[in-house]
Amino acid sequence: MPLHDIKDKIAKAEKNAGRIAGSVTLIAVSKVQPNARVKAVLDEGHRVFGENKVQEAAAKWPDFRTQYDGIALHLIGPLQTNKTRQAMELADSIHTLDRPKLANTLARLAQEIGRCPELFIQVNTGEEEQKAGVMPADADSFIKECRSLDLPVQGLMCIPPVEEEASLHFALLAKIAERNGLDGLSMGMSSDFEKAIALGATHIRVGSAIFGERVAT
Ligand SMILES: *Cc1c(COP(=O)(O)O)cnc(C)c1O
Numbered sequence: 001m002p003l004h005d006i007k008d009k010i011a012k013a014e015k016n017a018g019r020i021a022g023s024v025t026l027i028a029v030s031k032v033q034p035n036a037r038v039k040a041v042l043d044e045g046h047r048v049f050g051e052n053k054v055q056e057a058a059a060k061w062p063d064f065r066t067q068y069d070g071i072a073l074h075l076i077g078p079l080q081t082n083k084t085r086q087a088m089e090l091a092d093s094i095h096t097l098d099r100p101k102l103a104n105t106l107a108r109l110a111q112e113i114g115r116c117p118e119l120f121i122q123v124n125t126g127e128e129e130q131k132a133g134v135m136p137a138d139a140d141s142f143i144k145e146c147r148s149l150d151l152p153v154q155g156l157m158c159i160p161p162v163e164e165e166a167s168l169h170f171a172l173l174a175k176i177a178e179r180n181g182l183d184g185l186s187m188g189m190s191s192d193f194e195k196a197i198a199l200g201a202t203h204i205r206v207g208s209a210i211f212g213e214r215v216a217t
Helices: 003-016 035-043 054-067 081-090 100-113 136-148 166-179 193-198
Strands: 025-029 048-051 072-075 093-097 118-122 153-157 184-186 203-206
Touching: 003 025, 003 193, 035 054, 048 054, 054 072, 054 081, 072 081, 081 100, 093 100, 093 153, 100 136, 118 136, 118 184, 136 153, 136 166, 153 166, 166 184, 166 193, 184 203, 193 203
Parallel strands: 025 048, 025 203, 048 072, 072 093, 093 118, 118 153, 153 184
Antiparallel strands: none
16 A cells, blocks of 8 residues: 555544544554665655564664664564664664563663663553563553663553454553553554554554565565
8 A cells, every 4th residue: 555545544543533633653664575665665755664673673774774864763573682782772762661671671771872762561462472561460560660760661562462353452552551641552553553543542553554465585
């Protein structure tokens, strides 16, 4: 789908939800996409992108940053503690803060480096065993813990279970954010971003709807 069609849909969803125009940030998820496709989207003027692997982000984005101004890179995939420094150097935002060990590492490195990307805490709203994220019941205390480490927590992120109604998970995430005074909500992908916007998403992560199906590598 052309980028401008996605942007039209976002604008319409914002309007339908009584939200301010432009209040939703579109993260174009470029993982596994050929550079030519990513370049085409950059050439259309889009500047906010998402990657789920540190290694892939490192291979692509420093180069693109030399060619285009104003790029914002969001890391949206699971983060290994030993890649934290590299992630912090590459990204403007990390959406997958999901455990105390990672929080402590981020806090220590933030002191050392003198800056920290904006952070989203991933919540495992579906309580799925194989999925990352803090359990909903542990979210309040983990948010407190991250704040006590002076981490710049901007909001919460979730990936709903594929077989369930996404809206229930978006609503749960919004509720946890609200009671903790957090404004950021990273939720909604290609198939459900309009629902996410209706429930308050501030950041939607859209891959295949923009770039087409991911090419296997
Ligand atoms: C790949 C990915 C997306 C984008 O998925 P699409 O269905 O292609 O829009 C969003 N969020 C995360 C965490 C992802 O890994």
